[in-house]
Amino acid sequence: MISHSALNPMTPHSALNPMTPKDRAKYGAALAKSAAFDAVFNLLRRRNAEGRTQIQIAEAIGADTGWLSKQFIGPRNWTMETFGALVEALDGEVEIVVRAMEDPLPSRPNYDAYLGYGMPNIIAASTKSVPPSTVTPASTKPLPDELLNVIRKTSGITAPSS
Amino acid sequence: MSIHTHIAVLEVAGKLRRYVPKSRYSPKRRLYLTEKAVKDLESPDSVINLLAIRGQVEEGLKRWVSGGRVWVDLQGKPRFLKPLCPPPSETPPEIWELRFTDPRVQARLFLRFAEPDTIIGTKFHTRKLLGDRGSPEWKAAFRECETSWNELFPGFTPFSGKTIHDYVTENCDDFPLCS
Numbered sequence: 001m002i003s004h005s006a007l008n009p010m011t012p013h014s015a016l017n018p019m020t021p022k023d024r025a026k027y028g029a030a031l032a033k034s035a036a037f038d039a040v041f042n043l044l045r046r047r048n049a050e051g052r053t054q055i056q057i058a059e060a061i062g063a064d065t066g067w068l069s070k071q072f073i074g075p076r077n078w079t080m081e082t083f084g085a086l087v088e089a090l091d092g093e094v095e096i097v098v099r100a101m102e103d104p105l106p107s108r109p110n111y112d113a114y115l116g117y118g119m120p121n122i123i124a125a126s127t128k129s130v131p132p133s134t135v136t137p138a139s140t141k142p143l144p145d146e147l148l149n150v151i152r153k154t155s156g157i158t159a160p161s162s
Numbered sequence: 163m164s165i166h167t168h169i170a171v172l173e174v175a176g177k178l179r180r181y182v183p184k185s186r187y188s189p190k191r192r193l194y195l196t197e198k199a200v201k202d203l204e205s206p207d208s209v210i211n212l213l214a215i216r217g218q219v220e221e222g223l224k225r226w227v228s229g230g231r232v233w234v235d236l237q238g239k240p241r242f243l244k245p246l247c248p249p250p251s252e253t254p255p256e257i258w259e260l261r262f263t264d265p266r267v268q269a270r271l272f273l274r275f276a277e278p279d280t281i282i283g284t285k286f287h288t289r290k291l292l293g294d295r296g297s298p299e300w301k302a303a304f305r306e307c308e309t310s311w312n313e314l315f316p317g318f319t320p321f322s323g324k325t326i327h328d329y330v331t332e333n334c335d336d337f338p339l340c341s
Contacts, residue, residue: 016179017204019216026217030264034221038231054236069236074263101186109188113227113279114180117170117192 030075036083037075043090044072061089165276165318169194172314178282183224190229190332192280196310199271202286209288215268219286222262223271226281232326232334240337243330246272247340248296248304255340256320257307272307275321278331284310 019027047057058068063085071078071086078086087094163171172178178194195203202208203216210216224230225242232243246257259270260283270292271283284307293299311320323329326337 016200019220022214023217023220026214027220028217030218030221031224033264034225034230041231041233073235074233074241074261076264099186101184103186105186111190112188113190113192113229114182117166117180118173 029077033075033077036078037072040083040086040090040092041072043087043092047090057089061085063089165315168315168318169276169280169282177314181223181227181283183220183227185224185228187228189227190279191227191330192277193223193227193283194276194281195283196285196314198285198310199283208286209291210269210286213268213288215262218264219262219269219271221264222260226260229333232330234335234337238337240335243334245340246304256322257304272303274307274311275323275329276315276318277321278323278329280321282311282314 044057048054054065054068058065071082084094169178173180173194176197178196179200181193181195182189202210203219205211210219222242226232232240234240241263242261244259244261246259256274258273258275258281260273260281262269262271266289268289270287270289272285272287273281273283276282285303287303291299292303321329323339326334326339
């Protein structure tokens with residue numbers, strides 16, 4: 001198993017319970033459908049912006065606009081035939097690249113949406129003082145005062161003034 | 163305290179869990195799940211798992227976090243991220259849904275925006291159990307989303323913008339908000 005931290009040094013992967021093998025299979029299939037959908041839809045937008053109508057695009061492969069619209073409601077289980085036909089209708093060319101998860105990126109990422117959203121020092125302090133088992137499990141209960149106090153003391157954050 | 167800091171406090175307390183998909187790329191947007199939403203994903207008894215659609219759901223979550231396109235269809239209807247626009251007198255504002263549409267709309271994640279590109283997913287619902295728009299189940303789901311927000315973010319209002327691009331700053335098709 002590849003460690004996420006090896007892939008992305010910025011945000012640790014807060015793993016959920018692992019998916020079942022069947023869920024993994026569906027996840028992989030959904031990602032592939034999504035990638036195909038995005039790639040073809042991007043070219044469709046470009047062709048539309050260039051002035052090509054949906055009628056012209058559909059007619060290029062002997063289809064109608066109703067069929068074309070249906071293909072772009074969302075990622076779906078396109079056959080290779082449908083995928084290829086859409087690419088051809090858009091005067092595109094298919095290139096498929098599958099990378100290994102451990103393969104390096106061409107350049108190191110310089111942005112991480114979660115960067116600055118964690119509080120590593122506070123997390124360390126609070127987990128020392130408050131064992132995880134004492135964290136209130138139900139979201140309907142307020143945060144324990146002692147935990148809030150630990151966090152506020154450590155960070156200098158004051159209580160909300162609402 | 164800013165809502166940004168409050169999120170960090172909730173994360174430390176185990177009240178929110180950030181969703182970070184396994185990927186070669188760094189996250190571009192933020193998604194935090196409540197304990198209920200995490201349970202919906204993880205519990206073998208949850209509807210998501212009973213319907214065996216966790217894989218499809220996590221693909222949608224990955225699309226959001228990794229900065230994937232928030233698209234509209236060829237008629238301009240939002241199909242992935244959608245503001246829920248009920249009559250203001252009946253339901254609370256600023257409730258959105260992520261739709262998991264493969265092979266059709268089966269599940270939705272009700273959510274609110276805490277900040278631009280930052281969503282708090284409160285609970286997953288299945289389309290079948292919600293029934294038609296305006297059903298008692300819909301209204302209950304709205305109330306539940308609002309209640310979860312109020313419990314987690316007392317004194318904080320959800321983020322509100324004028325256009326969709328205030329909410330989603332990159333890679334998002336244009337579509338109208340609730341009027």
